[in-house]
Amino acid sequence: MYNKKMHHLGSVRSVIRELFEFGKKRALEVGADKVYDFSLGNPSVPAPECVNQAIKELVNEMPSTALHGYTSAQGDLNVRKAIAEYINERFATKLGADSIYMTVGAAASLCITLRALSDGQDEFVTVAPFFPEYTVFTEATGATLKVVPMKKDDFQVDLVEFEKAITPKTKGIILNSPNNPSGVVYTKETIIGVTTILGNKQKEYGHPIYLISDEPYRELVYGNVEVPYLMNYYDNTIVCYSYSKSLSLPGERIGYIALSDKLQDERDIYACVCGAGRALGYVCAPSLMQRVVEKCLRATPDIGEYKKNRDLIYGALTEMGYTCINPDGAFYLFVKALEDDANAFCDRAKQLGLLIVPGDTFGAPGFCRISYCVSYDMIKRSLPAFKELMESYK
């Protein structure tokens, strides 16, 4: 007498949530200082100062009914205009306010976009390793998600496998770079490879294939690494953005969908996005936060802290003999498990107080994810346990 699929989705605890609960229990048994929780992707760096400043200014200066009242369904016009102009300035695009639909964060951006495009019989394609909720979001529209196996040496896209995955039923691709869970940034070469294949397949099948770029980690890159802006490589690109990580406010749920001005049937797709927003109950993203991001368009959190963390944990783990890519972005380290079964490996780590997530969830068996958006001190304290773990396999 209820929706069995929803029941399943709501009852199965995610592996990450299980770990989190275990951590709390374990802390009571052995002391909180002996539990090293690397499971969650909750930013550990405070929001840039301008966020709280903007909140206070808006509250003090704007009339209540305007500040807290409905904006238009697709978001406040001035906010959308400011975002479009900012994107144009950075990436030489030609977006307008009506290229942008404000959303309640990354999950909403994806759910709305998939619902806008999917007729229910379609296939979407993503590349492993990938964020597991993609499957949930895609299947909620009646479509299916096909996963391109991962390229284990560098976690870029295996172009041969990618090409094989595209069929006449392919409606769209979801790419996530900087990547959760690998921390890898897809290179220009990868993007050119992917978009060349898509361009050819579009011609061959005679219909558009949309490239959905899920990029909440765009601003979290270290050094001078460039994250290619996909609209500049492929016309049929839709960007799903969230300020969760770039402004360190994941709880506030604020982001946007941006349609390339060169998108085929651009006005029709925008209408679909508006319709999907309506059908899913997503009209008018939180009004105060819309205006906060407008005021903080140019802000970034202090990623120096993440970089310090990355350098510490990457350096220490590789020195101990662990195998992993030095991640250019996001705040994840993706490490090869010391046995074939990453679940067994993570279980053994758990006994030493190390809470890390097996890669199976991300379509990457044999690997595990370490979220280093934690305190530098906790990483330091955890290193002996990583050492002990390594030694237990010798």
Next chain:
Amino acid sequence: MYNKKMHHLGSVRSVIRELFEFGKKRALEVGADKVYDFSLGNPSVPAPECVNQAIKELVNEMPSTALHGYTSAQGDLNVRKAIAEYINERFATKLGADSIYMTVGAAASLCITLRALSDGQDEFVTVAPFFPEYTVFTEATGATLKVVPMKKDDFQVDLVEFEKAITPKTKGIILNSPNNPSGVVYTKETIIGVTTILGNKQKEYGHPIYLISDEPYRELVYGNVEVPYLMNYYDNTIVCYSYSKSLSLPGERIGYIALSDKLQDERDIYACVCGAGRALGYVCAPSLMQRVVEKCLRATPDIGEYKKNRDLIYGALTEMGYTCINPDGAFYLFVKALEDDANAFCDRAKQLGLLIVPGDTFGAPGFCRISYCVSYDMIKRSLPAFKELMESYK
């Protein structure tokens, strides 16, 4: 190559939106003081002082990563606990934190609840006049919405018609009181009538029928009118609440779903709600606003202003000869059109600068909705136009 249904939903401008655009154009032609926009339901009363105070306190006192970080998917535990206790205190229920799922406003509450319950082949039933997005939200789950014709004399529920509408396929009922668009509060007698029928039908069919109470206008009632709390009348009740109107912050999108502690399969339904939240991308409602409502649980806006508006417009219009019910709640007056076709009537009103919404949208042909959440002064200035409209029909 996209979802045609979504395209339709996103392209068809709502009647209300059309009116709004017309108003802006008209204001340029004849002057803003000669346009009387009664079309929107955007609160005209500022949020109670405690809202902005709470925002500032939270921003000043809570660490950024805690305040703006993810809460648990169903909402912050303390917030849910506080809301449950507040409901228990007011309505003698026995809810716990896990009876509550925090949402991004009323639309989200409904979309999640319908998705949690609907298997795709079900029927939901509502009573005219009704909020038109119910159809959109219901159909988005694959289910259908059946509408009980309105009871024209008092806009309560026609119990004979209501009983006829319930079939073995009925999964749930959506009731909205105080009602948008009629402003009517369903009486205790109406609620007893409705729930008695539902109780009997449940027994007859051998499966639960859920009563979904959509009540964003609960706190907007005038005089000593009681709004019956449906959980106290019917065990299988799910309350969809939003703070949009009660705290005058519709743009902030914050509300909750509350399951009666006596709900059949209560834990299973809660799991379905969590699953539906996940499938629709609705995990973790905006974190700052969750804590704001916790701090403002007991606050209400100054409804004295709405009452003054109601008394003015109801008094003046009935004196001119218009037929309408004196609404006990919300901020709408539902007036009988002066000809059979309410669209033609509203068009004529429009020529006089009066922007009012034909009832057809609400399943109530022959009537029209006047939103009096506007300035007292505008109502006063509009009265000659209402008089002229009346006279044009004599």
